[in-house]
Amino acid sequence: MPTRYKGTTLEIAALNAFIKLNRSVNALQARLLPPLQKEFGLTESQIAVLEATFHLGPLPQGELCRKILRSGSNVTTVVDNLERDGLVRRERDAQDRRIQIVHLTDAGRDLLMRALPVHVERITRTMSALEPDEQRELGRLCRKLGTSTAV
Amino acid sequence: MPTRYKGTTLEIAALNAFIKLNRSVNALQARLLPPLQKEFGLTESQIAVLEATFHLGPLPQGELCRKILRSGSNVTTVVDNLERDGLVRRERDAQDRRIQIVHLTDAGRDLLMRALPVHVERITRTMSALEPDEQRELGRLCRKLGTSTAV
């Protein structure tokens, strides 16, 4: 979908980069998420929660929000589904009873241990379309773009 | 969220680029979509449909699927909502009555004409965190990554 918008040269250039950026992420997700779902029954958000609690230990839901960059109401939903499937467990914080601490269960850990290597391997294989220095450069550009506070 | 995964050097490099790529798109959407919603009541998918029918003329829903890279059932939903809001109109193809052709209404065109320049301007401003040659390089890398058929 090349840009058809009739704008300035500056706009055309920005839109082209923008569109390619979005498309590439689309393409990556199309390649990575269906297998994750079929083989392990996990969605992107779910594996993100499992990973976070695995690497960082039991976490208050609020922390989880910040880690996976999603809204509070969303994290409630995702944790609901994981809890229903027995992959995590909620525990009220003893000091502050407003806080729900999300623990990884043994089943959750087992599933993650099986799913993560496969997933990472697939990511690596897909990203290997770029040379190592290209990956670095892509990372640099994305980081510059994402962290810019330009309004 | 720097990678905590204990993998090979190759995996670490791929994951780092992958994460930064995803985050940058996240950040862009966080900056662009809320204003589009607040000011014009449009979602990303909705403006994509309006744009496609504006630039390409009335389109069969199947075409729309391919243009905006979404599933058929999804396009049905999005077009439902746009039709309810009077921004597009469905017409059965006279030759092949299986086909629904999506037409932009006057209201849809008016809204798009108001929303698109503002949206594009915001994209341009956000993307201007990168120099023109950086935008080109980002585009090139994303294109290479997205179109690679590497399994």
Next chain:
DNA sequence: GCTCTACATTTCGACATCGAATAATTGGAG
């Protein structure tokens, strides 16, 4: 003309996602 297959769309059920409103709890001001 009938039937079978292919195709376009819709429906359905599930999950993700958000923002706004609500509920529960805490901790501080008086």
Next chain:
DNA sequence: CTCCAATTATTCGATGTCGAAATGTAGAGC
């Protein structure tokens, strides 16, 4: 001690998103 403001999580209603199943139509072959 009581009340209020802030914080944490949940609920609610809307949209997007998918895949699988169902529906409706077309067109080919007989």
